[in-house]
Every structure is written in C-alpha cells, then in structure tokens.
Amino acid sequence: MNEPGEKFYTARGYAVLSAEEDELTSSMEDYLEMIYRLSAQEGYTRVKDVADSLHVQPPSVTKMLHKLHEKGQVRYEKYGLIRLTPEGRRIGAYLLNRHNTLREFLQLIGVKEHLHEDVEGIEHNVSTPTLRCLLDFVAFLRSKPQIIEEFRHCQAKKIERGN
Amino acid sequence: MNEPGEKFYTARGYAVLSAEEDELTSSMEDYLEMIYRLSAQEGYTRVKDVADSLHVQPPSVTKMLHKLHEKGQVRYEKYGLIRLTPEGRRIGAYLLNRHNTLREFLQLIGVKEHLHEDVEGIEHNVSTPTLRCLLDFVAFLRSKPQIIEEFRHCQAKKIERGN
C-alpha cells in the first residue's frame, strides 16, 4: 500500500533519527546561518543582533550558543563577541549556499507568494545529494533560459484558460 | 545585509506562527496523510496500524487522534475504528498529492539517495501556491521529456569530467 521498502516516520521521528546521527537540528542551522550572515563583514556578531535578526529573545541565543560551542562551531565566552570556528564558517557557507540555491530554484519556477517562508522551511530538509541535484538543475536552467521562458508561457496560457 | 524586507525566524518561530494561523503541525499532517493511505481501501484504520506504519507507540496515536478529532478531521470514539471526516479526506488527498508531486519532481532531477526522507521533510514546508508552481512545472517537464533527457546528459558529462 505504501511505497515498498520505505519506512515512514513523523516529523519528530525524523528529528530523533538525525539527532542520533549527530546532525544539527533545524534551529541550530538557523542560528548558524544567521551568525554566518551577521559576522560576514566584521568577523563577529553579538547576542542582541542574533536575537533581533531571528526574532527570538536573548536568553534563547545564549542557550543556543552553548550548544553550538559544544559542537565546535562557535568560539564564545561570556559577554564576549560571537565568532565562528573554521568548521562553523564552512557549515555556515554551506547553509547559505543551500538557502540561495533553493531560493533561486523556486523563483525560476515562478514562486512569489511565500518564497521566503518556504525556503526557510524547506532548506533544513534538503540532504546533500539532493542539493547537488538541485544545484546542477539550476545551473542547467540558467544555461538554457529558453526552457524557463517556455514554461512561463505555458503557465500564463494555463491561467488564461482558467487554470 | 539580509534580503530586504524579509523577516527571519527559527524553525520553531515559524511553527508558532503557523499554529497561530490554526494550521496543522507537521506531525498532524503525517498522521493525517498516513490515515488517509491506510483507510483508502476499507474506509477505516486502527490505532495499531497507524502506530506501526509511522513507527510510533500506540499512546502517541491516541493522543494525536484527539487533536485531529478536535480539529474536525477524524471521526473517532474510544476503542473504535478511525475514519476521516469529509474535511479530513479532502486534506488527506491534498497531502498525498503534495507528497507525490514533490517526489516526482525530485526523481526527475535525479534524486536517488535520500529521496524518501527528503520528501517527508520537505513536503510540510511547501505552501499551496508553491505546490501549484511545482505541479505546473512537473507537468511541463513530463510534456517535454527531451528537457530531462538533456539535463541527465549534462549531469553525466559533469560527473565524467570529475564533478
């Protein structure tokens, strides 16, 4: 009845599985990606800036910094500046690239309405091999702009004749 | 520094926002989609079957059934059969369609390794307008198979010359 050989889990179930693999949680990824953005120019950022940017309260940032420190992605000591470790920078760059690739793809297929929210939600669930495919595909579409042009034409016609 | 006019939230932050909009949580969607699958033939399913299929324990199912009952998506009374309401069926069908559309798209761009996990994670974060775009795009690719053929060709060549 279900796809053969595929095991289903709830969202929580998958989260537990990936925790066992010692992967970052979605929230950790959000913080890391934001710290990467915020520290790009100066090389550091602060609790307040992260809190404001992610619309969380400062204590949430402090708590998460301890976890990211544990995991070796940020250098941080009490009341100090937040800096990424080389590892943290590497992951931050990866996360930002994943974000942008996904965003570009969605834009190419004509997403406008919930672009940002969808990117933010989807990105955490795109595995590395899938990102590879997406990256290749976006590059392919970029190299052949007539494909997207034609697609948009189809879309428009479809709307014309009432969806 | 960030995309102008776009507000960032953590994964949890988005979850809270969508709860305020009275939307289903990811877990609720997982249960509903599974109940829809399992009850497709007989018209009903049971706690144990849902538990086994989603790899959760029976008490988790009972608890979620109460929530889905509250929300008007399942008809259920103690020790009885689980049936979807018309509303629940409508949503279930939507969720299954979303799942399948996403799955087909990922397959088209050559995803093989984590196909199932990625679909399961991504689907909850695809908004209705984005699904519309994805649906149109998949239909477009299906109607022009030479596009995917050419893409696969590019992919293969890329791997040949070492990435």
Added chain:
DNA sequence: AAACATTTTTAGACCAGGCTATTTTTTAAT
C-alpha cells in the same frame, strides 16, 4: 568615579510530541 543604561546571563516555567508502565476494553480460543 558614580550613576544610569544597555547587554548578557541565569533560573525556572511552558508546550508539543514523543515515551513507558499500567489499567481497561475488546476479541479470540477453549
């Protein structure tokens, strides 16, 4: 350098969605 303002930390609470252990109900077998 004292006083005030801002930032950060600490402590403790909350919630969803899991879990285990136990009790209750239903079903099946004698």
Added chain:
DNA sequence: ATTAAAAAATAGCCTGGTCTAAAAATGTTT
C-alpha cells in the same frame, strides 16, 4: 462462559527550543 491474548486508553515523565523575570556584567555619561 471463562480465560487468555491483543489492542487501546490513561497517567505521568522527558526533551528541545522557546519564554519571562531577575541578577550580573559591561559601557556610557556626567
């Protein structure tokens, strides 16, 4: 009809990521 087995419900606990309130550290005037 009993009894045994299976399924489901209840009660209560746990964890991650949030929050608020309060305390502590740092920075900025005057």
